[in-house]
Amino acid sequence: DGGITQSPKYLFRKEGQNVTLSCEQNLNHDAMYWYRQDPGQGLRLIYYSQIVNDFQKGDIAEGYSVSREKKESFPLTVTSAQKNPTAFYLCASSYIMNTEAFFGQGTRLTVV
Amino acid sequence: EDKVVQSPLSLVVHEGDTVTLNCSYEVTNFRSLLWYKQEKKAPTFLFMLTSSGIEKKSGRLSSILDKKELSSILNITATQTGDSAIYLCAVKGYANAGKSTFGDGTTLTVKP
Numbered sequence: 313d314g315g316i317t318q319s320p321k322y323l324f325r326k327e328g329q330n331v332t333l334s335c336e337q338n339l340n341h342d343a344m345y346w347y348r349q350d351p352g353q354g355l356r357l358i359y360y361s362q363i364v365n366d367f368q369k370g371d372i373a374e375g376y377s378v379s380r381e382k383k384e385s386f387p388l389t390v391t392s393a394q395k396n397p398t399a400f401y402l403c404a405s406s407y408i409m410n411t412e413a414f415f416g417q418g419t420r421l422t423v424v
Numbered sequence: 425e426d427k428v429v430q431s432p433l434s435l436v437v438h439e440g441d442t443v444t445l446n447c448s449y450e451v452t453n454f455r456s457l458l459w460y461k462q463e464k465k466a467p468t469f470l471f472m473l474t475s476s477g478i479e480k481k482s483g484r485l486s487s488i489l490d491k492k493e494l495s496s497i498l499n500i501t502a503t504q505t506g507d508s509a510i511y512l513c514a515v516k517g518y519a520n521a522g523k524s525t526f527g528d529g530t531t532l533t534v535k536p
Binding site for chain 2: 353360413414415416
């Protein structure tokens with residue numbers, strides 16, 4: 313079955329640690345995205361990539377980093393520079409940037 | 425800066441009721457407006473409206489785009505408990521590389 317897989321579903325991070333969230337898709341989509349969702353709020357764009365080996369900052373990129381070495385994979389690293397990382401993180405992909413997005417099941421990150 | 429405002433923020437209805445969700449937007453060089461349903465974790469795509477497709481319908485759900493009023497509505501008739509979810513509205517502009525700007529969502533609760 314085609315889809316987007318995010319792992320892990322739940323992640324706990326200690327203060328000062330970097331953590332990496334995984335996102336893999338087998339939909340053969342060119343575009344991939346990372347969003348952050350806080351309670352009672354919509355989705356805010358962290359980073360996006362339109363093609364392999366290229367990515368752009370979204371609206372809230374500070375404290376995050378990404379890579380796009382393969383078409384299928386778009387991992388997100390939450391660095392210690394992100395001051396308030398506790399949130400629900402959603403990865404998505406689309407055929408191209410201007411079509412509808414397909415979302416993964418999300419990773420809930422909690423700082424302990 | 426693109427902006428999306430959804431109303432109401434939350435809504436409680438009983439099965440069989442009809443609901444109307446609103447989405448107002450400001451976007452440079454409008455390209456499309458998308459509706460998503462988020463039941464638990466992963467948002468799923470409902471509709472995409474453009475200048476050439478201002479009305480969409482699927483079963484009990486329908487949506488209309490009003491380009492003059494810069495808004496859209498999502499109608500759900502004969503609601504069911506399975507319609508309980510967060511409904512997200514997003515817009516894309518030609519000037520923004522096809523990135524989506526999301527509203528904060530409307531949380532719909534349908535009681536039996």
